[in-house]
Amino acid sequence: MKLKDIPQEEFIVNSLSCAGCGEALAVRLALKVLGKRTVAIVPAGCMSTVNCYWPQIPFRVPMFVSPFAATGAILQGVSAGFHYRGVRDINVLAIAGDGGTADIGMASFSQAIISGRKFLYLCVDNEAYMNTGGQWSSTTPTGAVTTTTPFPDLTPWFIRKDLLNIAIAHRIPYAATASPAYPLDFMEKVKKAAEMDGPSFIHVLTPCPPGWGFPSEKTIEIGRLAVESGMWSLNEFQNGKLSFTYLPKKKRPIADYLQSQRRFRRIKPEVITRLQEMVNARRQVTEP
Amino acid sequence: MSEKKFLTGNSAVAHAVKLAKVGVIAVYPITPQTPIAEKLAEFVGSGELKAEYIRVESEHSALAACLGAAMADVRSFTATSSHGLAYMHEMLTYASGGRFPLVLAIANRSIGPPWSIWGEQQDSIQQRDTGCIQLYVETAQEALDTTIQAFKIAENPSVLTPVMVCLDGFHLSHAEERVEIPDPSDVERFLTPFNTSATLNPDKPMTLAVGASGEQYTTWRSEQHQGIRQAESVIAEVDEEFGKIFGRQYGGLTDTYQCDDADLIIVIMGSFSGAARDAVDNLRRRGIKAGMLRLRAFRPFPNQTVRHYLGGTQRLVVIDRDVSYGNEGVLCSEIRGALYGLKHYPAIINFIAGLGGADLIVGEIEAVADEAMRVTNAEERRIIFQFLEKK
Amino acid sequence: MASKKVKSVGPHWVAGNTPINVGSYTRVKPKVDLSQCTGCLLCFVFCPDGAISFHGDKKPVVDFNLCKSCGICVHECPKKAIEMSTVESNE
Numbered sequence A: 001m002k003l004k005d006i007p008q009e010e011f012i013v014n015s016l017s018c019a020g021c022g023e024a025l026a027v028r029l030a031l032k033v034l035g036k037r038t039v040a041i042v043p044a045g046c047m048s049t050v051n052c053y054w055p056q057i058p059f060r061v062p063m064f065v066s067p068f069a070a071t072g073a074i075l076q077g078v079s080a081g082f083h084y085r086g087v088r089d090i091n092v093l094a095i096a097g098d099g100g101t102a103d104i105g106m107a108s109f110s111q112a113i114i115s116g117r118k119f120l121y122l123c124v125d126n127e128a129y130m131n132t133g134g135q136w137s138s139t140t141p142t143g144a145v146t147t148t149t150p151f152p153d154l155t156p157w158f159i160r161k162d163l164l165n166i167a168i169a170h171r172i173p174y175a176a177t178a179s180p181a182y183p184l185d186f187m188e189k190v191k192k193a194a195e196m197d198g199p200s201f202i203h204v205l206t207p208c209p210p211g212w213g214f215p216s217e218k219t220i221e222i223g224r225l226a227v228e229s230g231m232w233s234l235n236e237f238q239n240g241k242l243s244f245t246y247l248p249k250k251k252r253p254i255a256d257y258l259q260s261q262r263r264f265r266r267i268k269p270e271v272i273t274r275l276q277e278m279v280n281a282r283r284q285v286t287e288p
Numbered sequence B: 001m002s003e004k005k006f007l008t009g010n011s012a013v014a015h016a017v018k019l020a021k022v023g024v025i026a027v028y029p030i031t032p033q034t035p036i037a038e039k040l041a042e043f044v045g046s047g048e049l050k051a052e053y054i055r056v057e058s059e060h061s062a063l064a065a066c067l068g069a070a071m072a073d074v075r076s077f078t079a080t081s082s083h084g085l086a087y088m089h090e091m092l093t094y095a096s097g098g099r100f101p102l103v104l105a106i107a108n109r110s111i112g113p114p115w116s117i118w119g120e121q122q123d124s125i126q127q128r129d130t131g132c133i134q135l136y137v138e139t140a141q142e143a144l145d146t147t148i149q150a151f152k153i154a155e156n157p158s159v160l161t162p163v164m165v166c167l168d169g170f171h172l173s174h175a176e177e178r179v180e181i182p183d184p185s186d187v188e189r190f191l192t193p194f195n196t197s198a199t200l201n202p203d204k205p206m207t208l209a210v211g212a213s214g215e216q217y218t219t220w221r222s223e224q225h226q227g228i229r230q231a232e233s234v235i236a237e238v239d240e241e242f243g244k245i246f247g248r249q250y251g252g253l254t255d256t257y258q259c260d261d262a263d264l265i266i267v268i269m270g271s272f273s274g275a276a277r278d279a280v281d282n283l284r285r286r287g288i289k290a291g292m293l294r295l296r297a298f299r300p301f302p303n304q305t306v307r308h309y310l311g312g313t314q315r316l317v318v319i320d321r322d323v324s325y326g327n328e329g330v331l332c333s334e335i336r337g338a339l340y341g342l343k344h345y346p347a348i349i350n351f352i353a354g355l356g357g358a359d360l361i362v363g364e365i366e367a368v369a370d371e372a373m374r375v376t377n378a379e380e381r382r383i384i385f386q387f388l389e390k391k
Numbered sequence C: 001m002a003s004k005k006v007k008s009v010g011p012h013w014v015a016g017n018t019p020i021n022v023g024s025y026t027r028v029k030p031k032v033d034l035s036q037c038t039g040c041l042l043c044f045v046f047c048p049d050g051a052i053s054f055h056g057d058k059k060p061v062v063d064f065n066l067c068k069s070c071g072i073c074v075h076e077c078p079k080k081a082i083e084m085s086t087v088e089s090n091e
Helices: A022-034 A068-085 A098-103 A106-113 A163-169 A183-195 A209-213 A216-228 A254-259 A269-286 B009-019 B034-046 B059-071 B082-087 B089-097 B140-155 B184-190 B214-246 B273-285 B303-310 B330-338 B362-373 C042-046 C072-076
Strands: A038-043 A063-066 A091-097 A119-125 A174-178 A199-205 A234-238 A241-246 B003-008 B024-026 B052-054 B076-080 B103-108 B133-136 B163-168 B176-181 B206-208 B254-257 B264-268 B290-295 B297-299 B315-320 B347-352 B382-385 C012-014 C028-032 C052-054 C060-062 C082-086
Touching: A022 A038, A022 A091, A022 A119, A022 A183, A022 A216, A038 A068, A063 A068, A068 A091, A068 A098, A068 A106, A068 A119, A068 B024, A068 B052, A068 B059, A091 A098, A098 A106, A098 A119, A106 A119, A106 A199, A106 B059, A119 A183, A163 A174, A163 A199, A163 A234, A174 A183, A183 A199, A183 A234, A183 A241, A209 A216, A216 A254, A216 C072, A254 A269, B003 B009, B003 B140, B009 B034, B009 B103, B009 B140, B009 B163, B009 B176, B024 B059, B034 B052, B034 B076, B052 B059, B059 B076, B059 B082, B059 B089, B076 B082, B082 B089, B089 B214, B103 B140, B133 B140, B133 B214, B140 B163, B140 B176, B140 B184, B140 B214, B184 B214, B214 B297, B254 B273, B254 B303, B264 B273, B264 B303, B264 B330, B264 B362, B273 B290, B273 B362, B290 B303, B303 B330, B315 B330, B315 B362, B330 B347, B347 B362, C028 C060, C042 C052, C042 C072, C072 C082
Parallel strands: A038 A063, A038 A091, A063 B206, A091 A119, A119 A199, A174 A199, B024 B052, B024 B076, B076 B103, B103 B163, B133 B163, B264 B290, B264 B315, B315 B347, B347 B382
Antiparallel strands: A174 A234, A234 A241, B003 B176, B133 B297, B206 C012, B254 B290, C028 C082, C052 C060
């Protein structure tokens, strides 16, 4: 795919998302790949709340605001219903946040991805419950200030919950991590996932200007920095193999990433070394 | 051709689901509903019922999956009891608020602690405010027939509200009776193809379950209330139409026995009404003009019908297999509300019985009825807990 | 955009009905120096709100009704061909 191949048509217009919203960009690009014949299941979170308050209805494809814990179950029901009717040409897409996937949504997510039913589960991860003002979630990186972790201690054994490996443990046919800062990589993954005849999962790190504490014009820059510093990686799991779809040529020190966002303002300098070690260790697990 | 078989209440419900040609079944096992899940798995696995069977990880997800299927324009079904129904609570409110015509069966059971797998009506009664229609059945035959009727009621264009078919755990869910299973082609004629309003359709894109406030919110809530109120007449019409095609009907909203000239009426829901009928016969033999009113519909609450049958009587024994802790039995409170404003308000004894699966003996009902005959003060709020008062 | 009521029952509404133009809340909008623009498409790709479009002539057009003035296009343009400037009205 090349940039010029990206269709002009917009499937989400006049959304009430914040200026510079990483999730809005990820959803916009994913819908461009999937097209008109897509139905979106969107649980409580930023992407439903900013897109569902009557009379402002920005989604131009059918959308359902799902109860928070139920996304995976709704997916199974919709997918089964279409299958029962012999409908094969509609993409079934979930757009769930980190809370709706890793925390309250974990049980139904887990059951859905072993079901064998056809859908794409897109987790847009802004690393906290941003919709309600920025409370900690299990994908909040250790050391980040949130409204429920105002003075965070570093948890030495864990950066954040690893949804990619959780999905892999379920033997999902296709899973990937992505970033809207690498749009072609992301969109190619969406296309591949949509073509799978079964469940697929894409975990996108979506920077959040008000929640992470950076100016709204830097969303893409922060997204790039996340990958270059090793805090995020662009992986793909298919046919039982985990691989990289992109490796940054230069590696930026973790300090650069931490200093770019206000949410890491309470990490003491001596702790940054420890965090760098944790990121390096994680690289050793995922990198070839 | 219809056929006659010995079926439990659970089995009868499963047969009804098969006859209704449900397309998606999502169910999580819990005593005493489990045989419904198993029977349906057999029907689907053997090919007798062409449907998608979803094995969910919780009851909350079970109703969510059914809701998903409805949005994909397919008839769905689930069943649960007790703790499972409690877990499903959010989804019941979601389904009724979103006007999704789902049908579910409840094998009524106590919610612990104290832990009990046995029958009680607390589980469904405490969901009464979720906006779902609730129908309580007396026999396995009624369980089968009412489950079929439930799809027609739920999917009625002026109703579009979820329907719960409630059958007493173990006493009805597990006890066998001779049941007539209707002819599939008769059922196909009786039930039109699945009808719902809110679907995920790329040819008619909508956002479903939007947020709202102020006037728009109140408008939608008022419409929701009208929808379930409309069910009062629809429940009666569907029962009558069922009677014409299949030869059996259940009185619509209520089922009465000897109420016309009764001085004392026993009010009850569910299968223990059999014992109540026997008590009425015994009391009559002793010279007490007793009658029985069984509520088939609990939601919408048939206020007018209740006033019609109970308005002229002197005394009531309202039997509750539930308690609204801190007040009284829920059926009793609702009956009181329905009779508000009557010039001659009957004396009421609330008999809390059948909790945790306890049997209700005919003699016990008679004893409470005798007690009711001795009440002189209609304003007294008398509650008798089974086993605890020596009569 | 006029609101269209579709005949349906319950709290659901027709897709794409957006009476509020989100761009109406800000008064600075991106101005593209077309002489510097190479038509690389990055501004179009990175705009979270889809406010930038290309109509086949490799030059970006910004819809002020949709633009929230986040500044991503200004920040990401490889040629620094976009800058924010105050506008009188959204057109």
